Amino acid sequence: MLQQVIDRRLSGKNKSIGNRERFLHRYRKQIREAVRRAVTGRSIHDIEQGEDITLPRRDVSEPIFGHGSGGTQERVYPGNQEYLRGDQISRPSGGGAGSGAGPGANSQGASEDDFEFRITREEFMQYFFDDLALPHLLRTQLLADVPEWKTHRAGFISEGTPTNLHVVRSMRKALSRRIAMGGDARRHLNRLEQLLSAMLLDTSTPVGEIAALKEEIEALRQRIGQIPFLDPFDLRYRNRVKTPLPTSKAVMFCLMDVSGSMNEARKDMAKRFFILLYLFLMRHYGKTDVIFIRHHTQAAEVSEDEFFHSTESGGTVASSALVLMHQIIQERYASNEWNIYGAQASDGDNWLQDSAKCRTLLVDKLLPVSRYFAYLQVAEESQTLWEEYSQVRAMHPNFAMQKVTDASGIYPVFRELFKKGNPA
Amino acid sequence: MNMSLSSTPAAGPAPVQAAGKERREPLPSPSDWSFELIETYHHEIERMAKRFGLDTYPVQLEVITASQMIDTYASVGMPVNYRHWSFGKQYIASEKSYRRGHMGLAYEVVINSNPCIAYLMEENTMPMQALVIAHACYGHNSFFKGNYLFRMWTDASSIIDYLVYARAYIAECEEHHGLDAVEELLDSCHALMNYGVDRYQRSQKLSLAEEEARRKEREAYLQQQVNDLWRTLPKAAEKQVEKASPRFPADPQENLLYFIEKNAPLLESWQREIIRIVRKIAQYFYPQRQTQVMNEGWATFWHYTLLNAMYDEGLLTDGFMIESLRSHTNVIFQPPLTHPGFRGINPYALGFAMFTDIRRICENPTDEDRQWFPDMAGSDWHETLDHAMRHFRDESFVGQYLSPRLIRDFRLFSILDDATKLQLKVSAIHDESGYRYVREALARQYDLSTNEPNIQVWNVDLRGDRSLTLRHTQHNGRPLNDEVKEVLKHVGRLWGFMVRLESVDRAGKVAKHWEVPATHR
Numbered sequence: 044m045l046q047q048v049i050d051r052r053l054s055g056k057n058k059s060i061g062n063r064e065r066f067l068h069r070y071r072k073q074i075r076e077a078v079r080r081a082v083t084g085r086s087i088h089d090i091e092q093g094e095d096i097t098l099p100r101r102d103v104s105e106p107i108f109g110h111g112s113g114g115t116q117e118r119v120y121p122g123n124q125e126y127l128r129g130d131q132i133s134r135p136s137g138g139g140a141g142s143g144a145g146p147g148a149n150s151q152g153a154s155e156d157d158f159e160f161r162i163t164r165e166e167f168m169q170y171f172f173d174d175l176a177l178p179h180l181l182r183t184q185l186l187a188d189v190p191e192w193k194t195h196r197a198g199f200i201s202e203g204t205p206t207n208l209h210v211v212r213s214m215r216k217a218l219s220r221r222i223a224m225g226g227d228a229r230r231h232l233n234r235l236e237q238l239l240s241a242m243l244l245d246t247s248t249p250v251g252e253i254a255a256l257k258e259e260i261e262a263l264r265q266r267i268g269q270i271p272f273l274d275p276f277d278l279r280y281r282n283r284v285k286t287p288l289p290t291s292k293a294v295m296f297c298l299m300d301v302s303g304s305m306n307e308a309r310k311d312m313a314k315r316f317f318i319l320l321y322l323f324l325m326r327h328y329g330k331t332d333v334i335f336i337r338h339h340t341q342a343a344e345v346s347e348d349e350f351f352h353s354t355e356s357g358g359t360v361a362s363s364a365l366v367l368m369h370q371i372i373q374e375r376y377a378s379n380e381w382n383i384y385g386a387q388a389s390d391g392d393n394w395l396q397d398s399a400k401c402r403t404l405l406v407d408k409l410l411p412v413s414r415y416f417a418y419l420q421v422a423e424e425s426q427t428l429w430e431e432y433s434q435v436r437a438m439h440p441n442f443a444m445q446k447v448t449d450a451s452g453i454y455p456v457f458r459e460l461f462k463k464g465n466p467a
Numbered sequence: 468m469n470m471s472l473s474s475t476p477a478a479g480p481a482p483v484q485a486a487g488k489e490r491r492e493p494l495p496s497p498s499d500w501s502f503e504l505i506e507t508y509h510h511e512i513e514r515m516a517k518r519f520g521l522d523t524y525p526v527q528l529e530v531i532t533a534s535q536m537i538d539t540y541a542s543v544g545m546p547v548n549y550r551h552w553s554f555g556k557q558y559i560a561s562e563k564s565y566r567r568g569h570m571g572l573a574y575e576v577v578i579n580s581n582p583c584i585a586y587l588m589e590e591n592t593m594p595m596q597a598l599v600i601a602h603a604c605y606g607h608n609s610f611f612k613g614n615y616l617f618r619m620w621t622d623a624s625s626i627i628d629y630l631v632y633a634r635a636y637i638a639e640c641e642e643h644h645g646l647d648a649v650e651e652l653l654d655s656c657h658a659l660m661n662y663g664v665d666r667y668q669r670s671q672k673l674s675l676a677e678e679e680a681r682r683k684e685r686e687a688y689l690q691q692q693v694n695d696l697w698r699t700l701p702k703a704a705e706k707q708v709e710k711a712s713p714r715f716p717a718d719p720q721e722n723l724l725y726f727i728e729k730n731a732p733l734l735e736s737w738q739r740e741i742i743r744i745v746r747k748i749a750q751y752f753y754p755q756r757q758t759q760v761m762n763e764g765w766a767t768f769w770h771y772t773l774l775n776a777m778y779d780e781g782l783l784t785d786g787f788m789i790e791s792l793r794s795h796t797n798v799i800f801q802p803p804l805t806h807p808g809f810r811g812i813n814p815y816a817l818g819f820a821m822f823t824d825i826r827r828i829c830e831n832p833t834d835e836d837r838q839w840f841p842d843m844a845g846s847d848w849h850e851t852l853d854h855a856m857r858h859f860r861d862e863s864f865v866g867q868y869l870s871p872r873l874i875r876d877f878r879l880f881s882i883l884d885d886a887t888k889l890q891l892k893v894s895a896i897h898d899e900s901g902y903r904y905v906r907e908a909l910a911r912q913y914d915l916s917t918n919e920p921n922i923q924v925w926n927v928d929l930r931g932d933r934s935l936t937l938r939h940t941q942h943n944g945r946p947l948n949d950e951v952k953e954v955l956k957h958v959g960r961l962w963g964f965m966v967r968l969e970s971v972d973r974a975g976k977v978a979k980h981w982e983v984p985a986t987h988r
Contacts, residue, residue: 048505049529052589058538059558065650066555105553106658106953108920114945115885119909121812122803123880123896131890132882160559 067166073098074162078170083311086347087321087333094167098158175319176451194283203280212279220277224270232263293328293382293414295320296371298364300389302339303356309421313388314351316419316453320386323457328382334371338364340394344371361393361428365404378412385409385416391426398427402435410439417456418444491780496787500593505530508597509604511782515773516605520849523608524623525582528600532589537561539576539586543752546584547630549637549744551653574794577603579611579755581623594790601773606766613857614761616754626751632678633744640737652738655957656724656745661919663724663746664753686736693732719923719938723958724749726924732933733963742961757860757915764818765856771795771819801877812909817877821864824873825852835871866910871902881908886944920947925969932985934965941972951981959983 067074074096081094110116126132162170199212239256242248297317299305305313324331335350336342342363368385376383393401410416418432423446435442445456494507505528516523531539541558542548574595578584585603587596611617641649656663720726727734728742755762770791778788801816802808825843828836829851832844843851855868873879880896881904895901895908911917925938937958939947947970959966964985972978 048502048509049527050502051529051531051535051586058535059541059555061550062541062552062555062558064555065550065552065646066559068646069552069650103556104950105654106950106957107661108922108954109948109950110918110920110945111948112946113886114941115883115887115943116945117881117883117894117908117911119812119879119881119905119912120804121801121877121879122805122809123878124803124805126880126893126896128893128896128898128901130893132893133890134884158556158560160563 207280216277294332298387302359342367390422398431402431498592521609526604527582575599583608601770606769658957663749760814760818767819768822861913939970
């Protein structure tokens with residue numbers, strides 16, 4: 044009756060993926076909220092991880108008709124030790140006598156707490172990208188796990204896919220094979236044909252000999268005819284091999300104004316801006332360093348935690364950060380060895396005479412050594428810094444700037460950068 | 468439970484030919500399984516099952532991984548199912564508790580289909596695989612084929628086809644009408660799933676092709692019927708209608724989903740079809756919900772009996788037997804009420820004990836058994852067991868076969884919980900005067916119709932606001948729980964107009980009522 048034991052282990056690993064998608068879709072609001080909180084709380088380096096999501100049990104429950112407490116009910120239990128008929132027992136506190144018994148009670152008994160689950164790294168990044176309104180093509184580019192590969196031609200092989208068939212090579216092979224296989228027979232045939240024509244001229248030849256010779260010639264012709272024109276053995280395919288692209292090093296400078304006017308919301312926006320650049324660099328370089336420089340009237344290199352979480356007050360001299368960046372490049376990151384990326388975030392507020400200085404610094408010192416420099420203004424008003432930088436934009440293709448008031452405006456800053464795809 | 472390893476010959480590497488004429492060389496029993504071994508063991512188990520006269524569907528064994536097992540959990544144990552977020556939730560919950568080690572996975576899942584599909588877990592050892600084959604492929608399988616409820620309500624040959632159809636149809640609806648619309652509808656149907664079963668009618672068996680053809684016909688016809696029902700009648704005729712039928716439906720209807728599918732005024736035909744799909748699947752699972760004790764007990768009894776018979780033939784080694792018995796004892800462990808692990812009565816334990824006890828009564832009856840079961844004592848145990856398996860469900864099975872001896876063994880007692888009294892009362896224990904009482908109380912406990920609130924369609928205001936009135940008839944004064952309001956919203960979403968629920972007490976008075984206003988979409 045048994046046909047065969049079927050091995051299903053390799054087929055359909057994620058059969059429930061559609062159900063999971065629907066579940067996530069249903070609770071997308073809560074998940075998006077949790078992702079938003081996580082992005083604020085996480086270090087830039089740890090951005091690509093899953094996240095625990097907690098939903099109130101009430102939200103995920105599926106209501107059905109059921110009995111509440113009250114009325115009379117009778118239940119049978121095993122393991123009586125002391126009771127006799129008619130004994131009175133005081134009611135156990137909480138839960139009621141029926142807790143844990145019967146099929147329906149499990150759901151209430153075990154867990155009044157929240158429904159917790161974990162979203163994967165990919166799912167987390169999808170929600171993050173949703174917030175930034177990233178185009179889909181770009182997402183896959185940013186999420187790709189594997190290193191980039193480049194394919195090279197590498198000679199010819201005898202096995203391959205039809206698309207890679209090399210016709211000329213194959214025909215050449217076939218020709219030489221036909222010559223090699225038919226050579227002997229053809230020579231022999233030539234000889235016999237000459238003999239035959241001689242015999243036909245000589246009338247004294249017996250008729251039987253001529254017939255025998257003709258038969259032999261016919262047999263040889265057939266043998267030659269049986270050599271295939273093209274044999275699978277002849278086919279040659281182009282060979283392509285994949286080689287991983289050489290990876291290189293990049294350094295990313297995060298410059299942020301931390302003067303009193305930068306509030307938490309603006310900092311959060313700036314953080315997303317830095318994260319996006321970081322993700323891009325991660326994909327394209329084997330090693331990515333991140334340097335955090337914050338400034339008010341003076342600039343300082345700080346840890347990530349300090350960068351995002353300490354507040355300062357006072358005025359703003361943006362050029363101080365650019366000077367420090369230049370200094371660090373000269374000390375540690377030689378531009379012939381490192382790909383240098385700069386990302387500056389500010390609310391645009393700057394000391395009046397300083398903005399022009401910023402522009403000069405940028406044009407003369409930084410842009411020549413940087414692959415890309417992006418400036419993000421997280422406030423609407425036009426300030427001197429914005430105006431000065433606008434002049435830079437026209438002349439330097441590796442400079443980008445944008446004003447944003449919400450997260451979806453960040454991506455356009457990088458549009459040029461991502462369009463190039465591969466900066467190497 | 469008495470589980471002695473009877474007669475233990477030293478089954479060493481050299482074949483022991485001396486004892487018993489049937490004694491054979493043991494099958495190889497490494498702990499790792501292989502496909503050949505599974506087939507060998509299956510062959511022997513099948514032979515043994517035939518000898519005991521088990522009638523089964525053909526068997527299809529499939530090996531799966533742990534994550535596929537969780538997948539199977541998530542789709543209510545079926546190999547295919549339509550997509551819904553609640554299955555995703557189930558998957559996430561099972562996966563989490565499995566990962567954290569809170570929950571072991573079932574060793575097998577078996578599907579009531581023809582051929583009977585049984586999933587074996589990759590992680591199982593060879594003795595476990597053999598135990599599972601005996602349990603699922605011959606225990607459950609023969610129960611599915613023999614028990615009257617399954618024969619009446621499920622069609623093993625068409626269920627997989629039907630689920631394939633359901634999945635495709637619902638996916639198509641998602642495409643046409645949007646994910647959210649379908650999700651909302653399914654949410655509402657699931658809320659009423661327990662009220663989507665017929666208790667007394669014979670369902671129809673249809674193959675996939677017939678199902679498809681009939682659906683088209685049905686959609687056209689149904690819409691026409693609904694239109695007729697709600698047609699504005701001329702004035703003269705209206706009066707007549709008023710006199711003739713003061714209530715619609717004339718008799719209360721217990722199958723809420725069926726009633727809504729046929730009569731809800733605003734539903735579109737694809738929505739009616741989805742309600743029907745949910746209803747059909749609910750109906751398919753209805754027998755399983757009513758035969759948990761019997762089904763598991765029967766399967767456990769047979770894996771125990773088959774493996775022991777094979778052991779007696781010398782086919783199984785001692786090590787093999789000890790491992791499978793260890794799993795067996797874990798499965799039938801019944802913690803007492805005071806035990807921290809107590810989760811109600813273990814259906815495996817009770818069912819196994821009852822089938823074993825029936826066999827004992829047939830073979831070695833005591834005077835007490837003769838007095839309680841005069842027809843059974845001394846009869847052929849194969850026939851008696853077969854009869855019990857075929858013609859009962861949990862409620863009637865316990866009511867018929869629970870013996871005083873088992874009541875003593877389990878030390879069963881019943882507790883009466885009256886909300887109006889301060890204390891609980893022990894109403895019966897395992898003594899002469901209590902046997903019958905305990906047995907009846909336990910039987911009632913397995914009766915679905917007392918476990919679930921009795922809610923029926925009572926009236927539709929055909930000529931007025933089209934509101935639907937449901938009626939809950941209280942049993943033993945037990946009220947409804949707090950989820951009522953939420954479920955009613957789902958009913959309202961399906962019905963499209965105002966929905967009312969009245970809870971009627973013993974005296975026939977409406978004790979409490981809820982209302983959900985019309986939700987026009």
